[in-house]
Amino acid sequence: MKLFDYMGYEIIEKIKSREITILDLIQSTFDMIESTDHILHSFVSLSKKNAFKKAKEYDLSLKKGKNIGRLYGLPLANKDLICIKGFPTTCASKILEGYISPYNAFVIDRLLHQEGAIHIGNTNMDEFAMGGSTENSCYGPTYNPWDISRVPGGSSGGSAAAVSSGQSIFALGSDTGGSVRCPAAFCGVVGLKPTYGRVSRYGLIAFANSLDQIGPITKCVYDSALMLEIISGKDPLDSTSVDLNIDKYTEEIKKPIEKKIIGVPKEFFGEGIDKEVMGSINKSIKKLESLGASIVEISIPHLEYTIATYYLLCMCEASSNLARYDGLRYGKVSTDPSNDVYDAFSKTRGENFGPEVRRRIYLGTYALSAGYYNMFYIKALKVRSLIRRDFIEAFKKCDSLVCPTMPSTAFKVGSLIEDPLEMYTQDILTCSVNLAGIPALSIPCGFDSNNLPIGFQIIGDYFDEKGILNIGYQLEQELGIFRKTPPLISGGK
Amino acid sequence: MEVSNLSDQDSVVIIGLEVHIQLTNLKTKLFCSCSNDYRNTEPNTYVCPICLGLPGSLPVINEKTIDFATRLALALECDINHQFWFFRKNYHYPDLPKGFQISQYNKAGGKAFADGGKITVRLNNHKKDIKLNRIHLEEDPARLVHKGSIASSPFTLVDYNRSGVCLIEIVTEPVISSPEEAREFLKQLKSIVQYTGISNLELEGSVRVDANISIKGHDRSEVKNINSFREVERALRHEIIRQKNAIKRGKVLIQETRHWDDKRKITISLRSKEFEEDYRYFPEQDLGPIEIDDKFIQDVKEYLPEMPTERALRLRREYMLSEFDSENLVLDKRIADFYEAGANADPTFGSKEYKQYCNWLMNNISGWLNEHNLTIDKTNLSPKQIGDLIKYIREGKITSKIAKSFIEDIMQGTSVSQIIKERGRTRLSDENIIKKTCKDVIEENPLIVSDFFKNSKALEALIGRVMAKTKGQADPNLTREIMSDLLKNN
Numbered sequence: 001m002k003l004f005d006y007m008g009y010e011i012i013e014k015i016k017s018r019e020i021t022i023l024d025l026i027q028s029t030f031d032m033i034e035s036t037d038h039i040l041h042s043f044v045s046l047s048k049k050n051a052f053k054k055a056k057e058y059d060l061s062l063k064k065g066k067n068i069g070r071l072y073g074l075p076l077a078n079k080d081l082i083c084i085k086g087f088p089t090t091c092a093s094k095i096l097e098g099y100i101s102p103y104n105a106f107v108i109d110r111l112l113h114q115e116g117a118i119h120i121g122n123t124n125m126d127e128f129a130m131g132g133s134t135e136n137s138c139y140g141p142t143y144n145p146w147d148i149s150r151v152p153g154g155s156s157g158g159s160a161a162a163v164s165s166g167q168s169i170f171a172l173g174s175d176t177g178g179s180v181r182c183p184a185a186f187c188g189v190v191g192l193k194p195t196y197g198r199v200s201r202y203g204l205i206a207f208a209n210s211l212d213q214i215g216p217i218t219k220c221v222y223d224s225a226l227m228l229e230i231i232s233g234k235d236p237l238d239s240t241s242v243d244l245n246i247d248k249y250t251e252e253i254k255k256p257i258e259k260k261i262i263g264v265p266k267e268f269f270g271e272g273i274d275k276e277v278m279g280s281i282n283k284s285i286k287k288l289e290s291l292g293a294s295i296v297e298i299s300i301p302h303l304e305y306t307i308a309t310y311y312l313l314c315m316c317e318a319s320s321n322l323a324r325y326d327g328l329r330y331g332k333v334s335t336d337p338s339n340d341v342y343d344a345f346s347k348t349r350g351e352n353f354g355p356e357v358r359r360r361i362y363l364g365t366y367a368l369s370a371g372y373y374n375m376f377y378i379k380a381l382k383v384r385s386l387i388r389r390d391f392i393e394a395f396k397k398c399d400s401l402v403c404p405t406m407p408s409t410a411f412k413v414g415s416l417i418e419d420p421l422e423m424y425t426q427d428i429l430t431c432s433v434n435l436a437g438i439p440a441l442s443i444p445c446g447f448d449s450n451n452l453p454i455g456f457q458i459i460g461d462y463f464d465e466k467g468i469l470n471i472g473y474q475l476e477q478e479l480g481i482f483r484k485t486p487p488l489i490s491g492g493k
Numbered sequence: 494m495e496v497s498n499l500s501d502q503d504s505v506v507i508i509g510l511e512v513h514i515q516l517t518n519l520k521t522k523l524f525c526s527c528s529n530d531y532r533n534t535e536p537n538t539y540v541c542p543i544c545l546g547l548p549g550s551l552p553v554i555n556e557k558t559i560d561f562a563t564r565l566a567l568a569l570e571c572d573i574n575h576q577f578w579f580f581r582k583n584y585h586y587p588d589l590p591k592g593f594q595i596s597q598y599n600k601a602g603g604k605a606f607a608d609g610g611k612i613t614v615r616l617n618n619h620k621k622d623i624k625l626n627r628i629h630l631e632e633d634p635a636r637l638v639h640k641g642s643i644a645s646s647p648f649t650l651v652d653y654n655r656s657g658v659c660l661i662e663i664v665t666e667p668v669i670s671s672p673e674e675a676r677e678f679l680k681q682l683k684s685i686v687q688y689t690g691i692s693n694l695e696l697e698g699s700v701r702v703d704a705n706i707s708i709k710g711h712d713r714s715e716v717k718n719i720n721s722f723r724e725v726e727r728a729l730r731h732e733i734i735r736q737k738n739a740i741k742r743g744k745v746l747i748q749e750t751r752h753w754d755d756k757r758k759i760t761i762s763l764r765s766k767e768f769e770e771d772y773r774y775f776p777e778q779d780l781g782p783i784e785i786d787d788k789f790i791q792d793v794k795e796y797l798p799e800m801p802t803e804r805a806l807r808l809r810r811e812y813m814l815s816e817f818d819s820e821n822l823v824l825d826k827r828i829a830d831f832y833e834a835g836a837n838a839d840p841t842f843g844s845k846e847y848k849q850y851c852n853w854l855m856n857n858i859s860g861w862l863n864e865h866n867l868t869i870d871k872t873n874l875s876p877k878q879i880g881d882l883i884k885y886i887r888e889g890k891i892t893s894k895i896a897k898s899f900i901e902d903i904m905q906g907t908s909v910s911q912i913i914k915e916r917g918r919t920r921l922s923d924e925n926i927i928k929k930t931c932k933d934v935i936e937e938n939p940l941i942v943s944d945f946f947k948n949s950k951a952l953e954a955l956i957g958r959v960m961a962k963t964k965g966q967a968d969p970n971l972t973r974e975i976m977s978d979l980l981k982n983n
């Protein structure tokens with residue numbers, strides 16, 4: 001067994017017992033990146049020198065018996081929109097070319113400085129997290145480790161590909177409408193989108209600030225639970241972060257689920273779901289039943305409006321969140337001479353935002369304009385509250401909801417990029433969760449006939465990450481497929 | 494400047510003001526912990542990821558601003574909203590690092606900090622309530638620095654030290670009917686702000702006013718960028734004349750935004766309504782809803798000091814001052830505090846002394862302060878000194894004329910008894926002796942006296958004789974005053 005075949009918690013044990021050193025771990029990580037990233041293109045920047053320096057430092061500290069935190073030098077692949085002090089953070093956009101953050105995101109302080117993870121590099125993504133395929137990146141696309149002619153999903157595609165291929169033990173992503181869960185499903189790894197407010201967004205570069213949430217991408221549910229324990233909690237610098245007790249997730253997940261009532265929302269099993277995906281999901285639901293959970297049918301009546309509502313709101317918010325990129329203080333500036341400051345702003349923005357980002361800024365600006373605001377934004381807010389109410393009603397009848405993460409498995413690179421509307425409908429099963437602000441987990445539950453992973457989504461009530469991780473863990477153990485690695489690293493099918 | 498022959502209808506002026514004041518007494522900015530005191534600092538040193546709007550940063554409300562805004566809302570008798578969201582006001586400008594300003598909005602589901610309220614002004618002995626529409630909180634943009642004027646400067650520099658400083662905007666209803674009324678309104682507002690302790694409006698750049706001005710029946714213009722209370726009256730006057738002249742010449746006034754050029758003292762058209770910016774206001778969801786409960790408001794009310802209107806009433810009651818005197822006395826809290834400290838200090842003082850004390854402060858001392866462009870707290874004058882002056886006058890030790898000649902010395906902190914002692918030795922300042930000497934000189938020099946009304950040098954000659962008789966010890970100012978009086982009554 002190679003190092004990358006182990007789960008994060010297993011590697012931690014190996015380091016604790018001095019079976020391997022942190023330097024071994026970092027060395028094997030970079031060996032893997034060097035041998036695979038020219039194919040996958042998961043990373044947009046690497047922090048090799050610093051990672052080795054840290055590894056040696058931590059090994060020395062361990063030798064001296066010092067506490068270096070709970071993560072024992074575990075490598076972290078960071079999505080290129082979470083700020084790390086002194087490191088370039090670009091959101092895979094030309095407009096942030098050369099931008100180096102002068103401060104750390106809250107989650108970075110927790111993971112790196114408090115718990116001793118080692119940052120190995122930043123991962124590719126759709127520009128400003130706008131997209132579901134990691135094709136909208138100024139650095140070019142990332143490819144799916146299970147089939148390199150296919151997309152890894154998005155927008156956190158680089159993070160999911162890195163974890164799936166063993167380039168990193170865990171990664172951070174951000175989820176605005178499914179951006180952690182979609183690539184986790186497509187790449188056969190575990191992706192968690194916590195409750196809005198569970199994890200501080202300080203230092204997460206905003207796409208749609210009322211929907212964005214940072215989440216871990218890991219090889220297994222236990223690692224996900226461990227990461228959540230570390231990154232959760234109230235941050236005085238994020239007013240929307242919540243001061244709630246953080247559960248001991250790594251213990252909670254091991255409880256039996258025999259008393260659980262699991263809801264199957266019928267609207268999530270409608271038209272457009274791939275047959276093989278459906279089959280695999282139904283099989284997993286049967287497994288949950290066999291573990292003692294009772295299954296009930298649930299309705300989320302307003303699901304059909306979620307795509308329209310989600311895209312309206314996220315575009316409105318994005319049009320404002322991205323207004324700051326004008327080239328005046330940082331980032332790339334148009335070299336075309338300008339007549340005045342507005343001309344300079346327009347040129348800089350026109351030249352350096354990609355087409356999908358421009359499309360969303362235009363549409364969001366339009367929808368917020370006088371005369372349209374009530375028709376679009378206010379109406380979308382109303383529907384959002386109806387969707388929220390649907391979920392609140394559902395959780396009166398059951399503990400968690402289960403459904404597919406994505407309507408199909410990973411699609412071919414280039415197949416949807418010219419058809420934004422079709423691309424948007426890919427979010428149908430994930431984005432209602434962000435509108436409601438509730439947590440959801442995607443775990444691999446099987447493979448289709450092309451040997452592509454299928455994602456199983458577990459949706460929880462507000463702040464019930466404990467519940468969904470528990471179901472996820474028990475199902476994962478029952479399915480027993482989480483150690484399966486893509487052909488790229490296991491040496492072909 | 495021409496304007497006459499306008500019908501009555503075309504003479505009715507309607508003014509509404511939007512007054513932005515910085516809460517300069519806050520320690521930190523509105524949404525971050527950078528120092529609020531950006532004045533005289535090295536540019537771009539009082540900044541952080543939040544007030545620079547760096548990617549990934551989030552605003553966090555400075556709780557003290559809610560306290561300060563509550564004080565002002567209570568003082569202005571507004572209705573405080575118990576729950577509201579901040580809104581984003583979206584526009585691009587180099588002084589706005591996020592591409593939007595976090596502000597409040599009273600439409601589209603938004604609420605101001607507080608609605609309504611009023612300020613009572615007095616003009617030509619007539620009282621009027623200027624009704625307020627609302628007050629709200631917002632962040633100050635950065636400061637743009639030019640070399641010379643905006644038009645001629647080869648560059649624009651941006652200093653983000655001011656970015657994120659807390660502003661409170663006070664919006665009146667369009668009920669102000671003259672530049673003088675606007676001036677009185679601002680005078681009262683300044684006084685109220687001073688009493689609440691939220692801001693020092695004497696600081697440069699702490700005030701900015703936008704004014705909506707129209708002549709009844711015509712479209713309005715909005716004059717922006719009036720950077721001091723003093724300039725408001727002037728800008729309003731200018732704009733009213735401009736509009737009236739246009740009407741007289743048969744022009745149609747358009748709704749437009751104009752800029753007050755405080756160098757040239759004129760308003761310049763910036764843009765007309767059709768190019769008016771659409772700010773695309775929508776809720777700032779990085780900040781939760783702000784909640785203000787009755788208990789909080791009650792607590793603020795409890796430590797809110799007595800406001801100028803109440804104080805004026807009390808001064809009338811306790812010190813038997815006239816309405817006019819008391820209202821003037823309370824305007825500047827430092828003067829009113831000084832007055833009460835001094836008037837209260839001597840138990841023998843009664844209504845006569847109270848009135849004298851008030852006159853002293855409002856005439857002689859205020860005059861001196863204006864002349865020297867100082868405030869009373871920046872001098873060495875103590876309340877006791879004015880009290881002593883009044884006592885010495887009452888006891889006949891000095892006349893009020895002589896007392897006035899002490900002003901320069903008491904402002905430096907010299908005690909009244911000390912001044913009398915020194916003057917007795919070096920300078921003759923006993924009014925009776927000087928008067929007697931003056932009379933002697935007049936009798937002895939009838940020729941010069943008869944020349945007095947024709948030749949201005951005659952007075953100097955007579956004063957010269959008095960000085961000679963007293964061997965230069967007579968107080969020259971006092972001598973001049975007495976001699977002039979005697980000659981005029983001769």
Ligand SMILES: [Zn+2]
Pocket residue numbers: 522525526527539540541542543544545657
């Ligand atoms: Zn700051």
